[in-house]
Amino acid sequence: xxxxxxxxxxxxxxxxxxxxxxxxxxxxxxxxxxxxxxxxxxxxxxxxxxxxxxxxxxxxxxxxxxxxxxxxxxxxxxxxxxxxxxxxxxxxxxxxxxxxxxxxxxxxxxxxxxxxxxxxxxxxxxxxxxxxxxxxxxxxxxxxxxxxxxxxxxxxxxxxxxxxxxxxxxxxxxxxxxxxxxxxxxxxxxxxxxxxxxxxxxxxxxxxxxxxxxxxxxxxxxxxxxxxxxxxxxxxxxxxxxxxxxxxxxxxxxxxxxxxxxxxxxxxxxxxxxxxxxxxxxxxxxxxxxxxxxxxxxxxxxxxxxxxxxxxxxxxxxxxxxxxxxxxxxxxxxxxxxxxxxxxxxxxxxxxxxxxxxxxxxxxxxxxxxxxxxxxxxxxxxxxxxxx
Amino acid sequence: xxxxxxxxxxxxxxxxxxxxxxxxxxxxxxxxxxxxxxxxxxxxxxxxxxxxxxxxxxxxxxxxxxxxxxxxxxxxxxxxxxxxxxxxxxxxxxxxxxxxxxxxxxxxxxxxxxxxxxxxxxxxxxxxxxxxxxxxxxxxxxxxxxxxxxxxx
Numbered sequence: 001x002x003x004x005x006x007x008x009x010x011x012x013x014x015x016x017x018x019x020x021x022x023x024x025x026x027x028x029x030x031x032x033x034x035x036x037x038x039x040x041x042x043x044x045x046x047x048x049x050x051x052x053x054x055x056x057x058x059x060x061x062x063x064x065x066x067x068x069x070x071x072x073x074x075x076x077x078x079x080x081x082x083x084x085x086x087x088x089x090x091x092x093x094x095x096x097x098x099x100x101x102x103x104x105x106x107x108x109x110x111x112x113x114x115x116x117x118x119x120x121x122x123x124x125x126x127x128x129x130x131x132x133x134x135x136x137x138x139x140x141x142x143x144x145x146x147x148x149x150x151x152x153x154x155x156x157x158x159x160x161x162x163x164x165x166x167x168x169x170x171x172x173x174x175x176x177x178x179x180x181x182x183x184x185x186x187x188x189x190x191x192x193x194x195x196x197x198x199x200x201x202x203x204x205x206x207x208x209x210x211x212x213x214x215x216x217x218x219x220x221x222x223x224x225x226x227x228x229x230x231x232x233x234x235x236x237x238x239x240x241x242x243x244x245x246x247x248x249x250x251x252x253x254x255x256x257x258x259x260x261x262x263x264x265x266x267x268x269x270x271x272x273x274x275x276x277x278x279x280x281x282x283x284x285x286x287x288x289x290x291x292x293x294x295x296x297x298x299x300x301x302x303x304x305x306x307x308x309x310x311x312x313x314x315x316x317x318x319x320x321x322x323x324x325x326x327x328x329x330x331x332x333x334x335x336x337x338x339x340x341x342x343x344x345x346x347x348x349x350x351x352x353x354x355x356x357x358x359x360x361x362x363x364x365x366x367x368x369x370x371x372x373x374x375x376x377x378x379x380x381x382x383x384x385x386x387x388x
Numbered sequence: 389x390x391x392x393x394x395x396x397x398x399x400x401x402x403x404x405x406x407x408x409x410x411x412x413x414x415x416x417x418x419x420x421x422x423x424x425x426x427x428x429x430x431x432x433x434x435x436x437x438x439x440x441x442x443x444x445x446x447x448x449x450x451x452x453x454x455x456x457x458x459x460x461x462x463x464x465x466x467x468x469x470x471x472x473x474x475x476x477x478x479x480x481x482x483x484x485x486x487x488x489x490x491x492x493x494x495x496x497x498x499x500x501x502x503x504x505x506x507x508x509x510x511x512x513x514x515x516x517x518x519x520x521x522x523x524x525x526x527x528x529x530x531x532x533x534x535x536x537x538x539x540x541x
Contacts, residue, residue, distance in 0.1 A: 017394055059400050121472035131412060132438050132532050135476045136483040136496050138468040146483060150464035152514040199507065202467035246444040250485050250494035251436075254464075 002100035004224040004388050006234025006334030009038035010346035014184040015215030015334045023058060025337045027112050028070040030216035030339075034108070038220055038232070045220075046104035047077040051091040051111050052338035053084055053373075056126065058117045071110050071218075083125055085140075085286065086242075087342020088217070089148070089380035092369075095221040096237050096382070105226040109219045111342035115212035115335070128375050133249060138201060140288065141146030141209060143249055143376050145201035148291035151255040152203070155306030157277075162203070164310035166290040167194035170332065171209050172318050177329030179358035182343075184213040184334040194290075201292060210288040215336030217343045224388070235349035235384040238366070239273070241266030244378035249313035254376050260299035263379040267368070268301075271383040277302045277316075277323050280349045280383075283307060284344035286371040287330045296370065297325070300381075327351075327359040345382055352386040411441040414453070416530035424522065424535075426491055434492035438532075441526060446512040457489035457520040459541065465506065465514055480504045486520060486538055497532070501539030513540060 013035030016027055034044055048071050050064035060066055064080040067073075079098075083090040088111040095109040115244070121139030128134040135145045152162055171191055177183035189207055197206035227234045243262035245252045250313060252258065264276070273279050283302070289291035294308035303311050311317065317325040328347045331340050348367035350356040356364075365386045372379045408416065411427065418425040426435045429443035435506035437456050443448050463485040471479055475532050481504060485494035499520060502513050520538035528534040 020391075059398060111452050111481045119473040121470075122474050125475075126474065130406065131408065133496050135532060136498060138466070138470075138475075138479075138481075138483055139472055141470070142466055142468050142483050145466040146464045146485065149466055150485070151466070199467065201469065202507070202511075204466075210439075248444065248493070248496075249501075250463075251444055327496065 003102055004225070004236060005096050005221055006227050006236045007345070007349040007384065008222045008227060008230070008232045008234050009034050009220050010349055011218040012039055012343060013216045015182050015184040015266060015336055016214045018114070018266055019116070020216035022115050023117070024067055024070040024110070026114060026214060027067045027110060027216045030218040031071055031108070032111060033080070034218040034220055040106065040220060042072040045072070045076060046108050047079065047107045048073040048099055049079045049081055049091050049094045049098070049107060049109045050111055051081045051087040053087055054082065054123060054127070057123045057319045058114050060260065063112070067110070067112065071108065083378060083380070085337055085376050086371040086373035086380040087338045088343065088368065089345060089382055091342050092219065092240070092345040092382050093240050093242060093380060095219070096240060097225050098263045099221045104183055105223040109221060109342060110216065111339035112216035113336035113338040114214040115337065116214050117314035120147055120212050122365040124143055133375065137249065141201040141204055142293050144289050145204045147254040147376055148151070148203060148289065148295065151295050154255040157306060157309055158329070161309050162291070162314070163195050164191070164227045165294060165312040166208050167191040168312055169290040169293055170194040173326055173329045173332045175285060176319060176327050176359055177333035180328045181292070181357070182334070183329045198344065204289050208290040210331050210333070212216070213334050213336040215339050215343070216341040217346050219342055219346050219349070224288050233353055235352045235386070236388045237382065238385040239267035239270030239383040241381040242378065244374070247375070247377065249375045255295070256305060257295065257299050259377065260372065260379040262298060263381045264300040267381040267383050271385070273383070276300060276368070279366060280323055280368050281366050282348070282361040283323060283325045283368040284328065284330065284347045284370065285325050286341060286344055287326055287332050288334065293325070300368070300370070324361050327356070327361055341369070341380065344369040344371055345384070347383045348382070352384050409441065411439050415439040418455070419532070420528045420530045422524050422528070424456050424458060424488065426454045426456045428454055435490060436493055437488055437491045437495055456491050459519060460486045460488035460491070461488050462499065462514070462516055462518050462520055463494045464516060465508040467510055482510065482514065484538065484541070497535060498537040500537030
């Protein structure tokens with residue numbers, strides 16, 4: 001059986017357009033922050049896990065070698081995990097498995113991306129093969145918007161209600177970003193601003209979609225034994241789930257998205273969660289698009305299918321709601337993709353450790369973090385708790 | 389005032405020659421003759437389009453070729469109204485999932501044949517479940533864009 005594993009510290013860069021640093025310096029900023037925060041001697045780290053969305057985002061292959069110095073990884077075991085948008089959660093999973101297996105006591109996980117240095121959508125379009133699908137997916141927004149359109153139609157959600165709910169989510173997250181010192185986009189928007197913004201990929205409009213961010217995140221995973229030795233508070237890993245489906249967009253249903261449903265089920269089973277809306281205190285859902293965020297609420301069992309827009313408009317998932325989602329402002333306000341899932345994990349850890357500052361959900365004890373990747377193909381979940 | 393730091397402009401251009409393999413070669417030869425081929429899984433019986441050499445759900449080799457209908461129903465769509473580097477289809481365009489009659493998966497392609505510049509018109513015209521049919525290019529090269537788009541019937 002797996003050993004108990006906890007997160008003992010997190011480090012984030014200030015996310016945004018960071019042309020003031022080269023890419024390794026950006027990575028170093030996150031790594032130095034987590035070492036300063038935890039007081040861990042970098043020499044005590046057993047292994048390092050690194051990941052980007054695709055290395056090609058910045059045109060340099062095998063970036064874990066490029067960042068070996070910045071991650072202080074020379075002389076250590078190093079792994080790279082790359083699972084497209086879900087990379088950040090997969091990095092967390094890799095670090096977790098490494099420590100849980102008993103093969104390491106301290107693992108440094110680092111996610112990073114510098115989206116402003118390339119053409120993000122051109123890069124993401126290469127996730128699709130060039131025989132059949134690359135011509136039509138239109139980067140990330142095209143394919144995820146089509147999924148949202150399918151979901152809207154399946155449940156007959158009236159357009160007015162849908163746009164109101166999406167706008168409500170956008171306004172809530174943009175406001176929350178002001179409470180997060182690391183968030184990228186800090187603008188005040190109104191419901192009307194969101195509803196009347198330019199169409200990017202219908203139904204998604206400009207303020208329904210995440211930015212291109214430069215950013216990195218570093219998280220230290222430790223064994224039970226090490227946490228006791230250090231006398232540290234930890235965010236304990238209660239469950240992990242990862243699930244996907246066929247490669248071709250069109251081979252499987254995306255409105256009732258099994259990859260998301262199964263990933264959550266696996267994690268809930270390990271964590272002993274039966275009623276997620278009631279038992280979870282906070283969720284950091286990977287939400288690059290407002291519409292897709294609602295679909296995730298349903299796939300994760302936060303509510304029934306077709307019900308999310310009504311609950312969103314009631315404030316159920318707002319900052320003071322029954323299950324606050326993305327109090328950090330989420331992916332909608334900050335998206336350095338290879339780091340994003342690890343930022344969700346770090347934010348969930350901060351919440352259950354009571355260290356989330358101005359966006360702390362009072363008394364949060366159990367948190368979910370999520371990311372998804374591929375041409376609508378894979379989902380990853382990690383559940384963190386304040387108690388072992 | 390914020391200091392401006394230097395940047396370097398660089399570019400990667402790499403040539404590739406990717407193999408179609410026997411199954412996809414046959415599929416694209418069919419496209420040149422204005423035919424759409426699928427393959428059938430012997431285990432689940434699903435007709436897969438475009439043709440695959442093995443079933444992505446059952447993991448067994450497909451054993452039967454089927455020429456499928458050029459008409460089908462719209463499953464989902466999105467109107468793309470932004471541009472990225474090297475984009476192969478000029479925006480605005482409608483990316484769509486289409487369930488061709490007699491097949492069991494959705495084909496990803498374009499919906500066209502209407503005024504795409506007028507979004508209100510697009511929204512009035514394009515509905516999930518509507519019938520669409522393939523419109524072929526006059527010059528076919530054995531490429532997925534030999535079908536120019538699917539138009540409302």
